[in-house]
Amino acid sequence: MAEYRTIDYRCPYCGHTFPVNMYDVIDVDSEPDLKDRCRSGDLFHVSCPHCRKEYMIQYPLLYLDRSRRFGILLSEREAAPFVHGVGPALVKEGYRLRRCTSLQSFTEKITIFEDDADDVMVELAKYDTFIEYTDNRKGTPEDISSIEYQRTENDVMKINVRADDKSMSFLIPVSMMKEEMEQEKELYKVHDEDFPVIDSAWVISLFTPEDGKA
Numbered sequence: 493m494a495e496y497r498t499i500d501y502r503c504p505y506c507g508h509t510f511p512v513n514m515y516d517v518i519d520v521d522s523e524p525d526l527k528d529r530c531r532s533g534d535l536f537h538v539s540c541p542h543c544r545k546e547y548m549i550q551y552p553l554l555y556l557d558r559s560r561r562f563g564i565l566l567s568e569r570e571a572a573p574f575v576h577g578v579g580p581a582l583v584k585e586g587y588r589l590r591r592c593t594s595l596q597s598f599t600e601k602i603t604i605f606e607d608d609a610d611d612v613m614v615e616l617a618k619y620d621t622f623i624e625y626t627d628n629r630k631g632t633p634e635d636i637s638s639i640e641y642q643r644t645e646n647d648v649m650k651i652n653v654r655a656d657d658k659s660m661s662f663l664i665p666v667s668m669m670k671e672e673m674e675q676e677k678e679l680y681k682v683h684d685e686d687f688p689v690i691d692s693a694w695v696i697s698l699f700t701p702e703d704g705k706a
């Protein structure tokens with residue numbers, strides 16, 4: 493059984509307090525139900541018994557997939573106490589470790605790793621897609637609401653650019669991305685031990701060194 497804490501949560505709408513179960517670590521192989529609820533976001537969905545408002549609450553949680561060997565920490569801020577010191581041991585066992593700051597990036601990261609795709613490559617591909625979309629005047633940066641990884645199939649990555657009425661899908665060969673990454677191997681190295689955040693801000697930081705690393 494996955495361990496959870498029950499905390500008294502104060503509703504931000506009515507101030508009423510009600511119990512909410514919060515998990516620290518979810519071992520998804522032994523908890524398929526929790527895995528599904530994590531992926532769908534249902535685990536973070538609460539409804540206040542007093543005012544009946546429904547909303548999402550985000551709290552630090554480590555999603556651990558032992559068969560595929562990856563761990564994703566959902567945490568807005570730096571590492572949560574329960575992951576202190578666990579990084580190096582997991583990396584030794586071949587784990588990829590990441591931190592995600594939002595629920596959206598968290599579920600996307602799970603999809604990327606379940607596809608056995610390289611998330612550094614995915615973020616680069618998204619960046620390239622952004623450049624292509626705006627350079628070819630399909631739309632302006634302001635038109636774009638999000639750029640999302642869809643899937644990898646037959647070594648082709650599908651990236652969606654979401655924009656009001658100008659949404660587009662881009663198909664990007666993995667081999668092409670591999671070539672691009674070969675040229676800057678050092679630049680794209682990540683240190684899994686530290687649960688790094690690999691997202692669009694991280695990619696942008698690579699190309700603007702004066703801002704330092706995200």
Ligand SMILES: [Zn+2]
Binds near residue numbers: 503506541543544
């Ligand atoms: Zn309420």
